[in-house]
Amino acid sequence: MRLGDMEVLKSDLLTLNMGPQHPATHGVLRVEIKTDSEIVVEATPHLGYLHRCFEKHAENLDYRGVIPFVDRMDYLAAMSMEWGYCLAVEKMLGTEVPKRAEYIRILIAELQRIASHLVYFGTYGIDMGAFTTFLYCFQDREEILRLFEELSGARMLYNYVWIGGVWNDINDDQLRRVKTFVDRFEGELKKYHQLVGENKIFIERTANVGVLTKEQCFDYGATGPVLRGSGVEWDLRKNRPYGMYEKFDFNVVTGKGEKGTVGDCWDRYYVRIFEMFESIKIIRQVLEGIEEGPVMGKVSKIIKVPAGEIYMRTECPRGELGYHLISDGGKTPYRLKVKSSCFTHTSMLPIIAPGQMVADLVASIGSIDIVLGEVDR
Numbered sequence: 001m002r003l004g005d006m007e008v009l010k011s012d013l014l015t016l017n018m019g020p021q022h023p024a025t026h027g028v029l030r031v032e033i034k035t036d037s038e039i040v041v042e043a044t045p046h047l048g049y050l051h052r053c054f055e056k057h058a059e060n061l062d063y064r065g066v067i068p069f070v071d072r073m074d075y076l077a078a079m080s081m082e083w084g085y086c087l088a089v090e091k092m093l094g095t096e097v098p099k100r101a102e103y104i105r106i107l108i109a110e111l112q113r114i115a116s117h118l119v120y121f122g123t124y125g126i127d128m129g130a131f132t133t134f135l136y137c138f139q140d141r142e143e144i145l146r147l148f149e150e151l152s153g154a155r156m157l158y159n160y161v162w163i164g165g166v167w168n169d170i171n172d173d174q175l176r177r178v179k180t181f182v183d184r185f186e187g188e189l190k191k192y193h194q195l196v197g198e199n200k201i202f203i204e205r206t207a208n209v210g211v212l213t214k215e216q217c218f219d220y221g222a223t224g225p226v227l228r229g230s231g232v233e234w235d236l237r238k239n240r241p242y243g244m245y246e247k248f249d250f251n252v253v254t255g256k257g258e259k260g261t262v263g264d265c266w267d268r269y270y271v272r273i274f275e276m277f278e279s280i281k282i283i284r285q286v287l288e289g290i291e292e293g294p295v296m297g298k299v300s301k302i303i304k305v306p307a308g309e310i311y312m313r314t315e316c317p318r319g320e321l322g323y324h325l326i327s328d329g330g331k332t333p334y335r336l337k338v339k340s341s342c343f344t345h346t347s348m349l350p351i352i353a354p355g356q357m358v359a360d361l362v363a364s365i366g367s368i369d370i371v372l373g374e375v376d377r
Contacts, residue, residue: 013041020049027372040361043353045346050376058336063089063303071157073374076119079112080316082161087242088312088323089163092305100293101165102244107286110279115144116317117272120369125196127366128205133196143181147174164299179287182280193273207260210352210364220348223341224319225271226368229255230263236315248285250278265367304331318342318369338377342370
């Protein structure tokens with residue numbers, strides 16, 4: 001159209017599909033993006049490509065039979081998935097878990113947290129163009145997976161944390177190897193942070209990008225590193241202790257806006273990196289305090305949970321995972337509903353995306369660190 005002697009050009013928004021197999025979506029996620037040139041105007045996540053009907057299947061499985069199914073939610077933190085479910089059942093049964101089993105659970109949970117954060121760090125480095133980091137991270141993660149394979153017989157999906165304790169004890173040689181690993185890894189992690197986190201290019205790509213305020217996190221129910229990245233000091237291990245976490249000394253890491261605005265991609269990176277240092281601190285305390293003893297409490301061969309319901313939440317690597325378990329007194333759960341932190345964080349993409357460039361949206365998606373097995377279930 002013409003306005004006087006000037007020609008006014010008008011263009012429509014361009015719709016792009018990122019995924020469901022795009023490498024920057026970290027799984028089978030499809031993000032429908034509307035762009036004005038390189039600027040994102042709107043982003044809509046489409047879920048369900050990995051839906052397995054887990055919660056419905058649980059209604060037809062005995063309580064022990066559910067454990068391998070929870071493994072397959074956040075398959076990068078399967079030990080954490082198992083622990084939360086077993087805690088819910090144990091609470092309803094009134095089962096007392098032996099002290100050695102509690103220590104082993106904390107040990108493997110913190111090793112799992114490190115392994116999970118290493119996957120985040122390595123893949124996020126690739127997203128930002130730093131490929132070498134990925135190789136370093138997966139080399140360190142391999143040591144943890146080898147230990148888990150020795151304990152459970154599996155590399156990723158373990159069925160190791162059982163109702164009443166753990167399936168298999170850990171021996172002295174394995175404990176010595178854990179100590180050797182954390183002593184070496186602590187120094188390596190400092191180098192990784194200097195290599196990537198303090199790199200000018202990485203800072204430019206992540207500082208002041210994908211900012212989430214405290215209020216937005218509260219509105220959407222964000223938890224874990226996403227919430228702590230926005231400056232909120234909330235960690236269930238510290239604020240609502242479970243297992244034996246109240247006996248351990250560690251700090252809650254929060255974003256402080258050291259490189260940009262509080263709650264940006266760099267802060268979420270910072271929280272995960274320095275949480276690994278805190279996990280090392282906890283692991284060392286476990287190694288000092290663990291004592292000989294049984295690793296399984298008294299649990300009936302056939303488990304019948306008393307009628308009632310419970311909501312149990314634990315601090316997993318990607319945030320709080322909640323199990324709402326309802327029992328009618330039978331051998332199988334009447335209802336098992338899972339609250340996923342990854343689902344909550346994926347739901348925040350529409351508020352992160354507008355106004356960003358497409359490349360910055362890639363940085364934002366990577367920074368919230370989602371696993372679609374937990375989102376879709």
